[in-house]
Amino acid sequence: MRGTVMYGPRDVRxxxxxxxxxxxxxxxxxxxVASCVCGSDLWGYxxxxxxxxxxxxxxxxxxIVERVGAEVQRVREGDFVIASFYDCDFTCDVCRSGFSSSCxxxxxxxxxxxxxxxxPHADGSLVVVPDVRDExxxxxxxxxDVMGTGHHAAHSAGVTAGxxxxxxxxxxxxxxxxxxxxxxxxxxxxxxxxxxxxxELARRFGATEIVExxxxxxxxxxxxxxxxxxxxxxxxxxxTSESMEQAVRSTRPGGTVGFVGVPNGVPQLTLRPLFxxxxxxxxxxxxxxxxxxxxxxxxMSGAIEPGLVFDLxxxxxxxxxxxxxxxxRRGIKVLLRP
Amino acid sequence: MRGTVMYGPRDVRxxxxxxxxxxxxxxxxxxxVASCVCGSDLWGYxxxxxxxxxxxxxxxxxxIVERVGAEVQRVREGDFVIASFYDCDFTCDVCRSGFSSSCxxxxxxxxxxxxxxxxPHADGSLVVVPDVRDExxxxxxxxxDVMGTGHHAAHSAGVTAGxxxxxxxxxxxxxxxxxxxxxxxxxxxxxxxxxxxxxELARRFGATEIVExxxxxxxxxxxxxxxxxxxxxxxxxxxTSESMEQAVRSTRPGGTVGFVGVPNGVPQLTLRPLFxxxxxxxxxxxxxxxxxxxxxxxxMSGAIEPGLVFDLxxxxxxxxxxxxxxxxRRGIKVLLRP
Numbered sequence: 001m002r003g004t005v006m007y008g009p010r011d012v013r014x015x016x017x018x019x020x021x022x023x024x025x026x027x028x029x030x031x032x033v034a035s036c037v038c039g040s041d042l043w044g045y046x047x048x049x050x051x052x053x054x055x056x057x058x059x060x061x062x063x064i065v066e067r068v069g070a071e072v073q074r075v076r077e078g079d080f081v082i083a084s085f086y087d088c089d090f091t092c093d094v095c096r097s098g099f100s101s102s103c104x105x106x107x108x109x110x111x112x113x114x115x116x117x118x119x120p121h122a123d124g125s126l127v128v129v130p131d132v133r134d135e136x137x138x139x140x141x142x143x144x145d146v147m148g149t150g151h152h153a154a155h156s157a158g159v160t161a162g163x164x165x166x167x168x169x170x171x172x173x174x175x176x177x178x179x180x181x182x183x184x185x186x187x188x189x190x191x192x193x194x195x196x197x198x199x200e201l202a203r204r205f206g207a208t209e210i211v212e213x214x215x216x217x218x219x220x221x222x223x224x225x226x227x228x229x230x231x232x233x234x235x236x237x238x239x240t241s242e243s244m245e246q247a248v249r250s251t252r253p254g255g256t257v258g259f260v261g262v263p264n265g266v267p268q269l270t271l272r273p274l275f276x277x278x279x280x281x282x283x284x285x286x287x288x289x290x291x292x293x294x295x296x297x298x299x300m301s302g303a304i305e306p307g308l309v310f311d312l313x314x315x316x317x318x319x320x321x322x323x324x325x326x327x328x329r330r331g332i333k334v335l336l337r338p
Numbered sequence: 339m340r341g342t343v344m345y346g347p348r349d350v351r352x353x354x355x356x357x358x359x360x361x362x363x364x365x366x367x368x369x370x371v372a373s374c375v376c377g378s379d380l381w382g383y384x385x386x387x388x389x390x391x392x393x394x395x396x397x398x399x400x401x402i403v404e405r406v407g408a409e410v411q412r413v414r415e416g417d418f419v420i421a422s423f424y425d426c427d428f429t430c431d432v433c434r435s436g437f438s439s440s441c442x443x444x445x446x447x448x449x450x451x452x453x454x455x456x457x458p459h460a461d462g463s464l465v466v467v468p469d470v471r472d473e474x475x476x477x478x479x480x481x482x483d484v485m486g487t488g489h490h491a492a493h494s495a496g497v498t499a500g501x502x503x504x505x506x507x508x509x510x511x512x513x514x515x516x517x518x519x520x521x522x523x524x525x526x527x528x529x530x531x532x533x534x535x536x537x538e539l540a541r542r543f544g545a546t547e548i549v550e551x552x553x554x555x556x557x558x559x560x561x562x563x564x565x566x567x568x569x570x571x572x573x574x575x576x577x578t579s580e581s582m583e584q585a586v587r588s589t590r591p592g593g594t595v596g597f598v599g600v601p602n603g604v605p606q607l608t609l610r611p612l613f614x615x616x617x618x619x620x621x622x623x624x625x626x627x628x629x630x631x632x633x634x635x636x637x638m639s640g641a642i643e644p645g646l647v648f649d650l651x652x653x654x655x656x657x658x659x660x661x662x663x664x665x666x667r668r669g670i671k672v673l674l675r676p
Binding site for chain 1: 431432435436437439440494565567582590591592597600601604605606607608609610612613614615616617618619620621622623625
């Protein structure tokens, strides 16, 4: 089969790789229908994180089950499935407590910017979706990561009906956070963005206001917008010390920062501002598997269209171009079809 | 009147100072019945935080109201009152939202390791207690800070009936956290302490287990004690990067660190471990004024005896010795009577 391998900065190649096969009775092998490039894939692409040895890429996909192991009970050959971006058993106490992204059996599958993928805990990680029409594919694909992650940011930040939400970051996750806040019926949703295309999608997703300024200046404007003291719920979807600081500064005393930006490097947070104003920090690696069923209902009914974050679709053969487009911010998020 | 002034490391003096007087119609002047030395006073005493110019000391006291300004309505001359460690109006939106320690009129009064104190927002900051017997004084004094702060740690960490609590720090605040967790009906309370006197009081306050190890080793033991993954609720009552890291490492995926230790210097927190396991951070400078009424009921009924943290009582004249005793850990917390 063909699959994507990163060799180093700006060196992503589609290669002939061995087909995956069932290794345990709990496995499934899935034929990829669609995958995509994640903002976090760019850390390696940009050389911010070194690529020490060639690495298979991709962790978000939907597909059709080709084969299942002898012990797999729920998932069957021919099923259309959504994979979470991590592998989990979805039966342990940690999964059941709502945090499957810290599953006791947590694992990762080989890169899914490919034609075939082996999923180690098929019954745990895969969500079966019946009667999938092709136009639903982009929306369903977001449940593998970005829509679940956006929801996690909003949920962690304590967004409530009639409440507020400020979103730091206008990438696919930030925009999904806007949609999630709208879905949770926030009445005021501010997105911090200086990109007209992203601003437009943010508005379509439910943003009521846009702030173009960043850092201290941006936070000061947000403070002013919310009684001079900032918002109750702030979603952080970037993952740097700077964006986290901007989020904290935008939060009112007793408010919450829901952070889901993947920390790039070892960002540090100064405790003093959190301490002085009792600003809570919640969130982290999103347990998207726990949210999938709930969000799926709203996708199937057409209530939400999170797949609009995919503004570019390319064949898998053009995966290098997909990375370049993301890197140069020519696309919000690129969908790949084998 | 006599009052305490810090001149520099290990140089604390009781001096003759001008009597305070009413400056606005909202003021009260209160005669101190009892005050105490706070762990945070030791940062200056130890020279960890520089004392740039002589500084009046003390921020926890109870007393009898001597005079009130023309606009004061609730508090009257002769009332026994508990002061919060900060000054607040207790009417603004932030106070009403539960976070009076970030009051829009937030202020500080001059040091109360003294005979008289001016309180700027008497109706906001002072809690009137009728029919006070002298033996209640130490217990009531804890509502000015440590018991309210311990409660804030437990409350912020999400301690629930039947749940767990791990307390990092065995000072007066940590021990108050133990008592607060017990009051919230936690069924398992672990305190991290290697001091026999403090361990004993912790047990009296409701600790069910004690861990003497610190750092990574201590956290590993706590993890083992709780299903191999740590506790749901961890109270941090020290305020250093190390203690915070120990607290985070002791918390299970999806659990919460309630932090109330005053950050000494600019401690930084690495975001990655919070991110990986969705560990929440809540707490900060405790809004003790918001908790006073609720906790007062339990003190008056004898349900809790938080004043047991005062294991040494000295006359105000011996304030220098009070600091030395705290510094050398000869006393958990020293009560001062003018």
